[in-house]
Amino acid sequence: MMSTPLDRRALLSGALAGAAALAARPTIAQAAGPAELRIAQPWEVKTLQLGESGFTFTRAGITETLVASLPDGRIAPGLAQSWSVSDDGLQWRFRLRDAVFHDGTRLDAAAAKASFDRLLPHSLYLKRAGIAAVHADGQDLVLKLEKPFGPLLSYLVDNSAALLAPGAFDGEGRVRAIIGTGPFKIGAAELPRSLALVRHEVYWGEKARVAAVRYDAVANGDTRTNIAVAKDADIVFNLAAQGVGRAGSAGMTIERVIIPRTHILMLNCAKPQFAEAPVRRALSMALDREGIAAGIMRNKALAATQYLPPTLAEWHFADLAPLRQDVTAANALLDAAGWPRGADGIRAKGGVRFAGTVRTFANRPELPVIATAMQAQLRAIGFDLAISVGEAQAIFEAQKDGSLELGLSSRNLVIVPDPIGTIALDYAADSIAPGSTGTTGWRHDGLRQEVARYLAEADDKRRATARRAIAGIIHEELPIIPVTWYDQIVAVHPRVSGFVTDPLEQRYFLDRVTIAS
Amino acid sequence: MSAARSSFWPGGAAGTVLRIVASRLVQAVLTALVLASLCFAFVQALPGDAALRIAAARSGDDRVTAESVARVREQEGLDRPLLAQYASWIGRLAQGDLGHSLVSRQPVWRELAEHGRFTLGLGALGWLLSYAIALPLGIACGFRPGGWLDRGTNALAVALASMPSFLVGIGLISLFALTLRWLPPAGFRTGAHMVLPALTLALGLAAFSVRIIRNAVVEVRGAFYMTFARIRGRSAGAAFLHHGVRNAAIPVATFAALQFAYVVDGFVVVETLFNYPGLGDLLVKSLLARDVPMVMGAGMVVGLMYAAVNLLADLVCIGLDPRRLAGRDA
Numbered sequence: 001m002m003s004t005p006l007d008r009r010a011l012l013s014g015a016l017a018g019a020a021a022l023a024a025r026p027t028i029a030q031a032a033g034p035a036e037l038r039i040a041q042p043w044e045v046k047t048l049q050l051g052e053s054g055f056t057f058t059r060a061g062i063t064e065t066l067v068a069s070l071p072d073g074r075i076a077p078g079l080a081q082s083w084s085v086s087d088d089g090l091q092w093r094f095r096l097r098d099a100v101f102h103d104g105t106r107l108d109a110a111a112a113k114a115s116f117d118r119l120l121p122h123s124l125y126l127k128r129a130g131i132a133a134v135h136a137d138g139q140d141l142v143l144k145l146e147k148p149f150g151p152l153l154s155y156l157v158d159n160s161a162a163l164l165a166p167g168a169f170d171g172e173g174r175v176r177a178i179i180g181t182g183p184f185k186i187g188a189a190e191l192p193r194s195l196a197l198v199r200h201e202v203y204w205g206e207k208a209r210v211a212a213v214r215y216d217a218v219a220n221g222d223t224r225t226n227i228a229v230a231k232d233a234d235i236v237f238n239l240a241a242q243g244v245g246r247a248g249s250a251g252m253t254i255e256r257v258i259i260p261r262t263h264i265l266m267l268n269c270a271k272p273q274f275a276e277a278p279v280r281r282a283l284s285m286a287l288d289r290e291g292i293a294a295g296i297m298r299n300k301a302l303a304a305t306q307y308l309p310p311t312l313a314e315w316h317f318a319d320l321a322p323l324r325q326d327v328t329a330a331n332a333l334l335d336a337a338g339w340p341r342g343a344d345g346i347r348a349k350g351g352v353r354f355a356g357t358v359r360t361f362a363n364r365p366e367l368p369v370i371a372t373a374m375q376a377q378l379r380a381i382g383f384d385l386a387i388s389v390g391e392a393q394a395i396f397e398a399q400k401d402g403s404l405e406l407g408l409s410s411r412n413l414v415i416v417p418d419p420i421g422t423i424a425l426d427y428a429a430d431s432i433a434p435g436s437t438g439t440t441g442w443r444h445d446g447l448r449q450e451v452a453r454y455l456a457e458a459d460d461k462r463r464a465t466a467r468r469a470i471a472g473i474i475h476e477e478l479p480i481i482p483v484t485w486y487d488q489i490v491a492v493h494p495r496v497s498g499f500v501t502d503p504l505e506q507r508y509f510l511d512r513v514t515i516a517s
Numbered sequence: 518m519s520a521a522r523s524s525f526w527p528g529g530a531a532g533t534v535l536r537i538v539a540s541r542l543v544q545a546v547l548t549a550l551v552l553a554s555l556c557f558a559f560v561q562a563l564p565g566d567a568a569l570r571i572a573a574a575r576s577g578d579d580r581v582t583a584e585s586v587a588r589v590r591e592q593e594g595l596d597r598p599l600l601a602q603y604a605s606w607i608g609r610l611a612q613g614d615l616g617h618s619l620v621s622r623q624p625v626w627r628e629l630a631e632h633g634r635f636t637l638g639l640g641a642l643g644w645l646l647s648y649a650i651a652l653p654l655g656i657a658c659g660f661r662p663g664g665w666l667d668r669g670t671n672a673l674a675v676a677l678a679s680m681p682s683f684l685v686g687i688g689l690i691s692l693f694a695l696t697l698r699w700l701p702p703a704g705f706r707t708g709a710h711m712v713l714p715a716l717t718l719a720l721g722l723a724a725f726s727v728r729i730i731r732n733a734v735v736e737v738r739g740a741f742y743m744t745f746a747r748i749r750g751r752s753a754g755a756a757f758l759h760h761g762v763r764n765a766a767i768p769v770a771t772f773a774a775l776q777f778a779y780v781v782d783g784f785v786v787v788e789t790l791f792n793y794p795g796l797g798d799l800l801v802k803s804l805l806a807r808d809v810p811m812v813m814g815a816g817m818v819v820g821l822m823y824a825a826v827n828l829l830a831d832l833v834c835i836g837l838d839p840r841r842l843a844g845r846d847a
Contacts, residue, residue: 052576226702412579435581
């Protein structure tokens, strides 16, 4: 009879001893050697396919593309040390560097061609460049285009077509291992959460200063803030604005940079209440962007005065009249457009109520809050806004079946460094792309012509003219109303030096970082 | 009780126990199948295009293309009728194959094993910690019902029980990770990473079990056989040790099994809060991504775990009170 209680006691004693032993083990900060750089960032690596997770591998410095973008947006040599283009703009010749893949094999034109052949069909943007053929010619890789394509170099930064070693592919051409050329290679992977990176000792450029990187995915924003406050990581990306004060007080250095991402109010221009440009302008004028930026985004500078933020210097035009709140002018525009107020203060025209439901989602926690702010602001001009919070994909589905009235979403403008990639998809395509969060029920032939001109044009001056025309049409027509820009907030541990913020988020430049011992 | 034990365990008792185990296993497998089928039905009933969500889960919302959605639909056979998809899953299951995740493309069993080991470790530690807290407190309260310890524990238990586990977790993080800096706020690599999530679970569990233990002790101490033991000259402690513990343990063991439900529920919150890669985290992400094979596999595993824990509790109760076999044997 005594055996059961005694066994239980022994069990409990063991459990307590175990818990105590566990508690006595070191934390990450203590366990990590001084040479290991610890990164916390939000994106999990779900798969090894570059079309799906390529941005993670390039940002972490594992894979590289023929050319690379610099933080100021300029295109610089990457795995191609130089390039030339034929007079007709149809043949691009890239001289490859003397680089070595992580498995020790050399990068040559044949390997580069093999990588392109496998990845190009699954690339996100590069396949839109119209590459008709890829040839290996000595140490040169030659790309032949169907027609001239001006922004080809920007499209070549597409990380879904980074160069991988032949050994990275299985028999069916799928990526089975990430064997790139970057300053870091994967030592161990615990997908989807964690990558242990080690320095690529025979990197073609300057070797990474840290020997090892722990690259962790922490999807929850509050948890990332806690990690920053506890200084349990060296660099914490995408810190929530609400966590800046706490992380700063804990001794982390805060870096903020406006990135090319815009929170947008999407309008279905096929609906009668959004069909006319002056009405859309009135809706835009009702928004207190500065209030939203200061109160919700915690950064007044994020109030969007035009669609493309100043980070994209070539695409941001100071001569465009800034989008500002002006309720009186907005009401005057609506009165002139024939939308009188009803007894309840809401306008109507021809039996159509000046109202709509905005669909948004909570993955970006600020969006439902912004929707609530807009609800009050739009009521001041007689617009009745209802809010529906669901999944991000529900916006696209509503766009597709025509049921969308309004959508509040967020658009990454530089999946490739030239925003023409997203503008062409969002404003000038015949069909709506699932990830585009673009226009709905709106078509502008003038804009389409300018986009086509820009894509085909190699001359910088003529491209600049097209850029201005495109930005001007978007600004005047407002088929999508910009609300705020977005800033990348990074918390950096004081032991870290040499950290560079890339507004284009193409690379994290971890190879330039050093850690104090 | 010794006499009862010697008359039931030897001989036919082992056979009865085996029959119970076999019957429960069959029930468990059937329950798990029904649960998985319900998971299939519920996920399919969710609005929206599954292929779109799977493609978005693989690459992120910004990077979804019409081609990637079409590829998912075609490669994963999502354009087939629902009955065909379900039949295909059943067919694979009959061959011992749970299929592969539609997001990571990894075999479901591998994903479940990978996440399950984290969850089991965390769950076991949380459960043990909860009883390390609740047993001594509950027994002490049961010995002095209405005393200051009983009243204080009751107030604390009510407060903890009414608090959602994420709030308890945030409190622990604030104190031990952000203020005292004793433990890391999130992660999963070292034992230290397990302490705060396990404690979060343990406090939630202990809030209930401490009262059950306390009540069981109070009830047992008031039982006739305890009075009889005291009349025979045993001290209160000795009488409880010899006659009370086993009787008080029966409701506690049953309750401990029921608490497993709380643990599974708690995992979802705790694993998200602490960035802990367990089954709860996997289940939520799989649901959001409409990763049907993963949801069905996770449903089966959770169902089987429930059944296993309940069977274990029954066996413990039979061990504590072998008279329970009498009815089953008849």
